[in-house]
Amino acid sequence: MDKNMLYRSIPKVDVLLADEKVQMLIETYSRETVMESIHLEMNRLRAYIAKCEDEEEAKRQIEALTEKIERTVSAMHTPNMRMVMNGTGTILHTNLGRAPISPEHMKRVAAIATGYSNLEYNLEAGRRGERYSHFEKLLCKITGAEAAMAVNNNAASVMLILSSLAKGGEVIVSRGELVEIGGKFRIPDVMEQSGASLVEVGTTNKTHYDDYEDAITEETKALLKVHTSNYRIVGFTDTVGIDELIPLAKEHDLPVVEDLGSGVLIDLERYGLTHEPTVQESIAKGADVVCFSGDKLLGGPQAGIIIGKKKYIDMMKKNQLTRALRIDKFTAATLELVLQEYLSEEKAVQNIPVLRMITKSLDEVTKDAKKLCRILKAAKLSAEISVVPLESQIGGGSLPLERIASMGVAINPEKISITELEERLRHMPVPLIPRTANDTVLIDVRTMDEQNFKLLAKQLQELQVFEEKSLIEVR
Secondary structure, eight states, rough: OOHHHHHHHHHHHHHHHHHHHHHHHHHHHHHHHHHHHHHHHHHHHHHHHHOOHHHHHHHHHHTTTHHHHHHHHHHHHHSSSOEEEOSSSSEEEEEGGSOOOOOHHHHHHHHHHOHHHHHTEEETTEEEEEHHHHHHHHHHHOOOOSSEESSSSSSHHHHHHHHHHHHTEEEEEGGGGGGGGEEHHHHHHHHHHOEEEEEEEEEEOOOHHHHHHOOOOTTTTEEEOOOOOTTTSSSBBBBOOOOHHHHHHHHHHHOEEEEETOOOOGGGGTTTTTOOOOOOHHHHHHOOOEEEESSSTTHHHHEEEEEEEEHHHHHHHHHHTHHHBOOHHHHHHHHHHHHTTTTHHHHHHHHSSSHHHOOOHHHHHHHHHHHHHHHHHHHTTTTEEEEEEEEEEEEEEEEEEEEEEEEEEEEEEEEOOOOOOOHHHHSSSSOOOOOEETTEEEEEEGGGGGGHHHHHHHHHTTTTTTSSSSSSOOO
């Protein structure tokens, strides 16, 4: 194999630039982008030839150079963030964007975001308004709180609350509630950033009323409860509820703050799931301030929602941190639309994707699995395809022990490995993120949009995903 001959047969840059297809790329994009792609692909080609032992294959790669340059230029102008199909069965998948927003809501948001809006303009009074006004009354109506606001995520909520209520003072919290909220971010560290000092009471598995009472000093500014929504301690445990802390807090004129984490506005127990404390329950029990996430069980955009007594919410609205942590027009608009659905629980379950997936019956999921199986089999793919029982999970740090009976499609490729298939699925134009188990690729349809079934089959067929020589290029 004469590798020097192969190197010499690679077209020179000026020859490539004279190519009609390359000229069209320069006209469509820019000379700089095309030149960058040419050098990138030529370097890749030389590196390939250096390792290649198949002369004919090396020649084919040289012949495909112009086509590779086209793909590279196109990829440079294709957004990296894009839609994916979630076949994992994890409903609130943090890595896949957590709660999906319904197309109907996004159409409304697009109409607002593509022009000007009354984000901070009071149309009634004809003067500056407040961006929280669009959803504050809704939150108060749904939860029973006196006032509400939102910041960009729930960790920011905790920091703003403690900065406003306890900066320079102490906040008492149970050791069993010092959670890590993901990405190595921890409640104690968030609290420290707020300027409040943390006072830990009790033990990991047991905290008593006396522990709180004994820890209160003149420096105490608040009592904090953190709902352990992303894990459970079971067995020999004890904790102090909000309703027990309220009398103690009132005796010492202290606010009780509850971080619910996930935050849920409907009783999921009605739909066969474990009871998760609702936001309404916290307010009804007397919590002064409650915060929770917008993009978890609420099913909305990423946000940290804060509700509670007006005097405390007003303090937060005036805090200088609020400016740094505030939500944008996209979040404000989406949050209002999602919260409007909660005026009717029936509408919420039907129109909010997260709730619809959680409450979908096994019969419905089975029908979807059978439909996807039929569509994939009709595509005549080189794989064994069958319907199998699966278990979905809520995810996103919510209801960690909960498993929901589900159904899915199992795929066993005939010509390629499971590893190769999984990688190719991730490199499709609209990627599919599946589960793999027991040397099988599994697609849990509970988290799949039925409208994407035909798209999936079309991609698998046209890109020859199951063939040894697929049209998908994996680098």
